[in-house]
Amino acid sequence: MQKDEKKAKRLSKDSIRQIFKLYEYIRPFRGVFALGMVFLILSSLANLAFPMLMGELILPPPNATEGEVVNNLLPQSGGSINIDAINKTALQLIALLLAQALFSYGRVRTFVYVTENALARLRQVTYEHLIKLPIQFFNQRRVGELNSRISSDITQLQETMTTTLAEFVRQLIIIIGGVTLMVITSWKLALFTLAILPPMVLLAVFFGRFIRKYSKQFQAEVAESNTIVEESLQGIYNVKAFANEFLEITRYRKKTSEVAQTGIKGGSYRAAFSSFMVVGMFGAIVAIIWKAATLIEQGHLEHGDLVSFILLAGFVGGSIAGFADVYARVQKAVGATEELMKILDEETEDLDYHPSPIPGFKGDVAFINVTFAYPTRPDTDVVRNLSFTANSGDQIALVGPSGAGKSTLVQLIMRFFEPSNGEIQFDGKPANQYNLSVLRNHMAVVPQDVFLFGGTIRENIAYGKSEATEEEIIEAAKKANAWKFISEFSSGLETIVGERGVQLSGGQRQRIAIARAVLKDPAILILDEATSALDSESERLVQEALDKLMVGRTTIVIAHRLSTVRSADKILVMENGQIIESGNHYELSENKEGLYYQLSSMQFAN
Ligand SMILES: Nc1ncnc2c1ncn2[C@@H]1O[C@H](COP(=O)(O)OP(=O)(O)OP(=O)(O)O)[C@@H](O)[C@H]1O
Numbered sequence: 001m002q003k004d005e006k007k008a009k010r011l012s013k014d015s016i017r018q019i020f021k022l023y024e025y026i027r028p029f030r031g032v033f034a035l036g037m038v039f040l041i042l043s044s045l046a047n048l049a050f051p052m053l054m055g056e057l058i059l060p061p062p063n064a065t066e067g068e069v070v071n072n073l074l075p076q077s078g079g080s081i082n083i084d085a086i087n088k089t090a091l092q093l094i095a096l097l098l099a100q101a102l103f104s105y106g107r108v109r110t111f112v113y114v115t116e117n118a119l120a121r122l123r124q125v126t127y128e129h130l131i132k133l134p135i136q137f138f139n140q141r142r143v144g145e146l147n148s149r150i151s152s153d154i155t156q157l158q159e160t161m162t163t164t165l166a167e168f169v170r171q172l173i174i175i176i177g178g179v180t181l182m183v184i185t186s187w188k189l190a191l192f193t194l195a196i197l198p199p200m201v202l203l204a205v206f207f208g209r210f211i212r213k214y215s216k217q218f219q220a221e222v223a224e225s226n227t228i229v230e231e232s233l234q235g236i237y238n239v240k241a242f243a244n245e246f247l248e249i250t251r252y253r254k255k256t257s258e259v260a261q262t263g264i265k266g267g268s269y270r271a272a273f274s275s276f277m278v279v280g281m282f283g284a285i286v287a288i289i290w291k292a293a294t295l296i297e298q299g300h301l302e303h304g305d306l307v308s309f310i311l312l313a314g315f316v317g318g319s320i321a322g323f324a325d326v327y328a329r330v331q332k333a334v335g336a337t338e339e340l341m342k343i344l345d346e347e348t349e350d351l352d353y354h355p356s357p358i359p360g361f362k363g364d365v366a367f368i369n370v371t372f373a374y375p376t377r378p379d380t381d382v383v384r385n386l387s388f389t390a391n392s393g394d395q396i397a398l399v400g401p402s403g404a405g406k407s408t409l410v411q412l413i414m415r416f417f418e419p420s421n422g423e424i425q426f427d428g429k430p431a432n433q434y435n436l437s438v439l440r441n442h443m444a445v446v447p448q449d450v451f452l453f454g455g456t457i458r459e460n461i462a463y464g465k466s467e468a469t470e471e472e473i474i475e476a477a478k479k480a481n482a483w484k485f486i487s488e489f490s491s492g493l494e495t496i497v498g499e500r501g502v503q504l505s506g507g508q509r510q511r512i513a514i515a516r517a518v519l520k521d522p523a524i525l526i527l528d529e530a531t532s533a534l535d536s537e538s539e540r541l542v543q544e545a546l547d548k549l550m551v552g553r554t555t556i557v558i559a560h561r562l563s564t565v566r567s568a569d570k571i572l573v574m575e576n577g578q579i580i581e582s583g584n585h586y587e588l589s590e591n592k593e594g595l596y597y598q599l600s601s602m603q604f605a606n
Pocket residue numbers: 139374376377382400401402403404405406407408409
């Protein structure tokens with residue numbers, strides 16, 4: 001029991017901490033937010049004045065003449081109606097409604113203003129944070145899931161901040177203010193009413209918690225089903241090539257049915273809850289009226305007050321019923337906030353917004369006894385005690401069987417990961433003494449699977465240097481042997497490449513990636529040669545462009561082609577995360593027992 005209490009306390013403390021973190025985003029607009037709160041409080045108070053005035057309008061106090069004993073009863077029982085009082089009350093009510101309309105307008109306007117601004121900032125901060133996270137983070141998460149964090153979780157907060165929060169405060173004011181007015185009107189009846197209300201509040205809280213569990217599960221399942229759509233559409237070529245449409249359909253069907261089941265279960269609990277509240281509420285009103293009737297009969301309560309009291313009790317009861325719903329929604333928002341905050345709590349890479357190039361950076365690379373295991377598989381060393389040097393201008397070819405660790409080594413050079421042991425140096429200085437953005441700005445990668453963004457050819461080439469001029473872009477395209485095909489397109493540089501570059505051939509995509517690298521003019525060039533065969537003309541154009549690009553830079557090539565390997569200054573033959581042979585093509589070919597000899601006679605044989 002004690003343990004449970006402790007847990008509940010910690011949970012709520014945590015939730016409050018999360019909400020306070022969100023407040024950071026509202027803070028710049030706190031003036032407007034405070035104004036909104038004032039509007040909200042005023043409109044809630046106006047709401048409370050309504051039943052009081054209505055009571056007076058329906059049953060006005062009788063016209064009292066001097067000396068007459070006023071017994072505030074219905075007109076039939078002796079009193080006469082004070083028409084002036086009625087008119088006055090009616091006018092007050094109209095003024096009250098107008099004021100309330102004004103306050104509500106002000107509240108919605110100000111809250112929407114604050115929310116939209118705060119959420120835009122939250123979206124920006126989340127995305128900025130996300131994109132700066134290390135590769136390791138993305139290896140463990142799916143893109144669809146992250147996407148839904150930014151879209152659905154933030155939308156959830158939007159609803160909370162614009163409507164739920166306002167309702168929460170309004171209901172709170174109505175409950176507190178209403179109860180106070182009830183006590184003032186008739187403390188006996190109020191006491192009786194309060195004996196009925198607290199159990200209902202407790203039940204509401206209990207139910208709210210229970211429903212929260214389902215909301216969380218529901219959200220998680222919706223995110224999973226979105227992931228299926230996103231991944232299968234992104235990988236549509238694979239889906240079709242493997243004729244797996246029906247497999248995906250089944251997967252999606254299963255997931256969405258689960259979502260529906262969870263939704264229905266959660267919905268039925270909510271329905272049961274609402275029904276329960278309705279019975280509780282009307283039951284309470286019947287009990288209160290019964291009690292009031294007895295109080296009137298005993299002369300402790302007047303008719304006019306009864307109307308106000310019943311209306312107040314109705315308002316308070318309604319607010320309590322709605323409170324649980326609001327509570328569940330607040331909990332849902334807290335869930336969404338927790339997920340977002342988890343991302344914001346992840347440590348980002350040390351990046352620089354305006355990295356200034358290191359003057360005279362040569363691009364010497366050295367690995368000194370480097371050992372590395374992926375954080376997801378800490379027990380398996382993928383690179384083991386590996387050392388080599390590549391001096392400025394060297395062409396280093398990495399060869400070795402699949403899984404030997406070639407890509408991993410390249411990722412270590414890019415500092416996507418840090419070695420578990422040993423040191424990587426650039427220009428004789430430990431890698432971690434450089435700012436990551438600065439260092440990566442001196443490198444360029446031409447990957448095996450070229451990724452192009454959905455925009456124009458110009459945008460894709462300029463990705464290597466965003467401030468490049470038209471001349472520079474054309475020059476780079478020419479050096480990459482890409483200008484000819486680009487200028488043959490009717491829209492030239494403005495040609496749209498289609499999502500992920502689908503409207504271009506493999507060889508064309510590669511040459512655009514080369515143009516990008518040319519524009520970046522890196523000291524260190526990393527090439528992952530395409531394994532997929534290009535036709536010989538395309539291959540020649542790509543190779544020629546690469547040969548030109550490599551001149552004067554430290555080049556590390558994951559080599560699949562004989563021509564690259566032959567011309568390399570140094571070949572590192574890798575196996576099981578180690579360099580087992582190194583030397584140039586002729587030196588290594590001498591060793592007829594060696595892995596290189598075997599590989600080159602098999603793999604590189606024409
Ligand atoms: N993100 C990762 N997390 C955990 N292990 C990984 C990860 N990437 C690769 N590995 C493992 O590291 C080892 C080396 O992989 P790597 O991709 O570096 O080999 P490679 O020589 O480039 O192979 P290939 O020629 O097939 O591309 C493999 O056993 C692989 O399963």
